[in-house]
Each structure stands twice: as C-alpha cells, then as structure tokens.
Amino acid sequence: MTTLVTGGAGYIGSHTVRQLVNAGRDVVVFDSLELGHREALLGAELVVGNIANQDLIASVCKKYGITEVIHFAAYKSVGESMSNPGRYFSNNVTGSMLLVEALTHAGVDKIVFSSSASVYGTPAEVPVREDAPLHPESVYAETKYMTERMLHWFSETHGMRSVSLRYFNAAGDSFDSLIGEDWSVTTNLVPVVMKATLGKRDALEVFGNDYPTRDGTGIRDYIHVVDLADAHVKALDYLAEGKPTIACNVGTGTGTTVLEVIQATERISGRKVPYVMSPRRAGDPVEVYADPAFAAQTLGWKAQFSLDDIISTAWQWHSTHIDGYTK
Ligand code: WQD
Numbered sequence: 001m002t003t004l005v006t007g008g009a010g011y012i013g014s015h016t017v018r019q020l021v022n023a024g025r026d027v028v029v030f031d032s033l034e035l036g037h038r039e040a041l042l043g044a045e046l047v048v049g050n051i052a053n054q055d056l057i058a059s060v061c062k063k064y065g066i067t068e069v070i071h072f073a074a075y076k077s078v079g080e081s082m083s084n085p086g087r088y089f090s091n092n093v094t095g096s097m098l099l100v101e102a103l104t105h106a107g108v109d110k111i112v113f114s115s116s117a118s119v120y121g122t123p124a125e126v127p128v129r130e131d132a133p134l135h136p137e138s139v140y141a142e143t144k145y146m147t148e149r150m151l152h153w154f155s156e157t158h159g160m161r162s163v164s165l166r167y168f169n170a171a172g173d174s175f176d177s178l179i180g181e182d183w184s185v186t187t188n189l190v191p192v193v194m195k196a197t198l199g200k201r202d203a204l205e206v207f208g209n210d211y212p213t214r215d216g217t218g219i220r221d222y223i224h225v226v227d228l229a230d231a232h233v234k235a236l237d238y239l240a241e242g243k244p245t246i247a248c249n250v251g252t253g254t255g256t257t258v259l260e261v262i263q264a265t266e267r268i269s270g271r272k273v274p275y276v277m278s279p280r281r282a283g284d285p286v287e288v289y290a291d292p293a294f295a296a297q298t299l300g301w302k303a304q305f306s307l308d309d310i311i312s313t314a315w316q317w318h319s320t321h322i323d324g325y326t327k
Helices: 013-024 055-066 078-083 085-105 139-158 189-197 223-241 258-269 293-299 309-322
Strands: 003-007 026-031 045-048 065-071 112-115 161-167 170-171 204-207 222-224 248-249 275-278
Touching: 003 013, 003 045, 003 055, 013 223, 026 309, 045 223, 065 223, 078 085, 078 170, 078 258, 085 139, 085 170, 112 223, 112 258, 139 161, 161 223, 170 189, 170 223, 189 204, 189 248, 189 258, 189 309, 204 258, 204 309, 223 248, 223 293, 248 293, 258 275, 258 309
Parallel strands: 003 026, 003 065, 026 045, 065 112, 112 161, 161 248, 170 222, 204 275
Antiparallel strands: none
C-alpha cells in the first residue's frame, strides 16, 4: 500500500509524513512547494505539482501504485480568504474536486481530508460534538465545509470513502526540532507568541481581554501537531478496515486561554512575552474546544500531549530555527 500525501511539505503534512515513514509505510508526497518546504520531508519521495493537474495525479497514482491519500494541500489563512475568496474557492474547492475525480478514475478509494473546526463557526455550545450545526463564518471555513460535502457525494456515488478530520488549534513542533512550523506563513497564536518573545516582531496583540472567560481572553483547544499526525495514521487504518465515511473532531477536549498560553511560554522559555491588550478580533468566538469522544470511539485516537509539550517544542524549534528552514 502506498500513501499519497498532498501538501505533505507543509506544517501538519510534514509531521504526518514523518509519522508514516517512521511506521515503515510507503509514502509519496505531492506538493507545489508554494508554501511547503522540501527540507521538511527529511528525504521522503516528493513529486512537485498542483493538485488540479489531473494528468499528473493519474500518472503519479499509476507509477507509485497509490492506494490511499491524505489530502492536506490548501490555503489556510482565514484573513486572506476574506480578501481573496476566488483564490480560496479555486484552490481549496475546485482543486480538491479535480484531485478527487482523478483519484477516483485511478481506482483510489480511500482519502483522509484535512478539515477544520471552523466549519462549526461560533459553536452553539462547548464542548463541540460532530453533530453540532455547521455554519462556516469565513471563506476559508466554507471551503472546508464544501469539500467535506463533495467527499460525501463521491462516497455515495463512487465508493470513495473518507475521514474528514476537523482540526482544532494545531500547535507545537517536532520533539527533536528536526522539523517545525514556518512562522512566516501563519498568524496563529503560538508561533506569533514565539516570534514576539524572540524579538522577531512587535509585541503580541491580545485580541480582547473582556470576554466572559476565567481571565477575559479567548479560549481554544490547542492540540499538538504530533497528536494530529497520529490521528491521520489512525484514520487511514480505519478506512483500510473498510469502515464508512465519517467526520471527526481532532482536539484535546481542554480549553486554554490566550493568557494561559503566554504564562506557559514565560515559564518554559524563562523570558517575558511582550504583549499589549487590543480590541477583540472580528469573527472570533469566545470559546471553542472539542468533545473528542467520537474520535476515541471510531479511530481509537486520543491526544497524548499537553500544553507544556506544545509550548516547549514550539520554543525549542523557533529559538533554534530563527529563520525557519534555510532556503
Ligand atoms: C487563537 C486565539 C485569538 C493571534 C484559526 C482558524 C482555524 C485554524 C486555526 C486552520 C484566539 C487569539 C491570536 C494573535 C491573539 N486554522 N490571538 N493574538 O482563530 O482560533 O483559528 O486558526 O485550520 O480554522 O479559524 O486561531 O491562532 O488565530 O487564534 O490574541 O496575534 O488566540 O483571538 O482567541 P483561531 P488563532
């Protein structure tokens, strides 16, 4: 069995590729290298291309005997998606459709999809369960929702079974600091905190400290990227057992505030995090964290790592790779 990993040279993709290779599985990475890094692959087989190139996908499937796919390749900036919706619908939705159609024609019938908890929008209640109403509140989130629905119909019409993994807040880096996140392509909290603490950007802006939470700042479910990678391997195993198409939350089930992330960083790094209080960011929910029971029940997956693991691996990676992957 050979696994094709689209977007495998990216942050979560590269950590998943490493997990698959370490488990002795045959892997081929398919990445445009528009945002990913060849150095993050540690020598794994790479085909450079665009997921919309159906002829190339067909030839890769034939050449390597692809039997299953993990589909990470997508743009993921919520803010950018709202200023450039066409770029997001074209790459994330049309690109995914062309990819899945080519895979179906190549006889591939199992796919794990990199979805997002943002398909829930502002959740009606927390912890968030998979049967919560889906109402995306950004173009990015809409593209994830639309791709999940497209996968549902490819499952119904062509037997292309899938697991859509709805990530909560991916964070942290590899435990040996061999690979990690490229902070130049993200505005997410943890890499921004690291950058500010290392003096590589202005002080962190805390987007709101007047929320109805224990310390007034927003609450999210931060999940270690290695835990996320493990969830993808377990999702492939689930599909290999012939089980049906599902969507799963991938979170720890624990909510953490922005100030708690800052305090953990100060404790672990031994440095002060420079930050200022700023107004709330439009569109931010007060509190989002997962009910992880369904993933435990169906995939046999549960997060193993803590917030301290997230912060210590992030600090270890960013403080030793101040310029990320050297080009
Ligand atoms: C986390 C918390 C902010 C930055 C988004 C996407 C989601 C997923 C993860 C891709 C919030 C606060 C942040 C800063 C801050 N992306 N914050 N200052 O918005 O929860 O989720 O990224 O899959 O789909 O929606 O993540 O890291 O931007 O914010 O105070 O400079 O940190 O208000 O409470 P978010 P985030």
